Amino acid sequence: MTLLLHDVTLTYPDGESRLTALDAVGLEVPAGTLTAVVGPSGSGKSSLLAVAATLVTPDSGRVVVAGRDTAPMSAAQKSALRREHIGIVFQQPNLLASLTAAEQLQVMAHLSGRPARQLRRRALELLDAVGLADKADKRPHQLSGGQRQRVNIARALMNEPTVLLVDEPTSALDHERGAAVLDLLVTLTRERSTATVLVTHDRAHLERMDRTVTMTDGRLADPVAAA
């Protein structure tokens, strides 16, 4: 199993007491599949992604990424695990204004220690895969919202992640561009065998998923198979 959450509980300080953001959550995401997480605002969806990304440590339970239990890992080991195995796509692309599309990707992979020429080649391959081969040397202000989000997705794939965590990637896009970004995520998940988790408010996305799970008050309802 590429991503496994078992009996994960996460609380945040809340005045005198604690607020339970994740309540005994279990989730398994095999390679090459997409799981959508839906649920009302404040139900814990972003917390689930943060825990799966090893950015937040749960109070209890197990988070296993690419077969490795993260519980005993140091911060440095988790950081290395994220670099090697986890791609994260946030809602807003957060591209660096002064860099071209290709450079956004190259910077992401710089820490992996690969030679610059190899990084440039891989960046161009990925930009081609997301349909932006001709935009490699454009800066964010020269790209549309949909194109920026595609750069964002390509950047998350730069280190060949086994787990891809995506938070509402289409919320800033119109319907057509949102559908194109979703198509891209489905294709990349299959081609690159990532275990993809997608938080979405858009019900239209769900029929493209392998599974949909619902968060309610920090609890994950029984998975519902996509129609």
Ligand SMILES: Nc1ncnc2c1ncn2[C@@H]1O[C@H](COP(=O)(O)OP(=O)(O)OP(=O)(O)O)[C@@H](O)[C@H]1O
């Ligand atoms: N850093 C934090 N400190 C304290 N409480 C937090 C923190 N982050 C989230 N929460 C609380 O935890 C609960 C779950 O929040 P979370 O952001 O995971 O929900 P969500 O489903 O992603 O919401 P949305 O759809 O609005 O983004 C909410 O009650 C929220 O207020």
